[in-house]
Amino acid sequence: MRTKENKESLISPHLSLSSFEMGRDDVNVVCTYGKISIWFGRQVPDVVIGQIFLGISRIDQAAVHELEMVCDFDEITDFESNGYVLVSYARSKDGYKTTFNVPFYSKKALFNLAGSVTRELKNENAVVDCYWTGDDSDIMRLYEELSNIKGWKIKNINYKEDAKDKHYE
Incomplete structure (x- = not known):
């Protein structure tokens, strides 16, 4: 030791x-x-x-870990219910371009x-x-x-x- x-x-x-x-x-x-x-x-x-x-x-x-992804609008609340914090989102041709923070306090x-x-x-x-x-x-x-x-x-x-x-x- x-x-x-x-x-x-x-x-x-x-x-x-x-x-x-x-x-x-x-x-x-x-x-x-x-x-x-x-x-x-x-x-x-x-x-x-x-x-x-x-x-x-x-x-x-x-x-924090910053996570960017494209997802369906309904999935945004799923990520939020898993402790992720929505920072921004915008409509894109494939769904919603989102940015989440994954806070290390959670x-x-x-x-x-x-x-x-x-x-x-x-x-x-x-x-x-x-x-x-x-x-x-x-x-x-x-x-x-x-x-x-x-x-x-x-x-x-x-x-x-x-x-x-x-x-x-």
């Missing part, structure tokens, strides 16, 4: 992160200040998808998002982008939260170039 000092020394306290990449062979999570991009491989277990979404929600309940919305990712993985790998306001400490808290997943590790850490230049001058 790692000590708190070791966890804190994973990133430099003198440099600002540009990106922090973590995961395992079947999932990759890249965190930046405005976005968390998650790549799910086709073999990732359903439980890991849920652990990742719930882990993000524990660190930043204001995080376990119901996350459950439905996880289900849609699982269905997508039957045919292809999936990518889910989440928008958040996380900073270096939130990224490290997220790493600690997700490190409970079997096989979880740091894959890559990138620092902002301007911070490096200032640090070594």
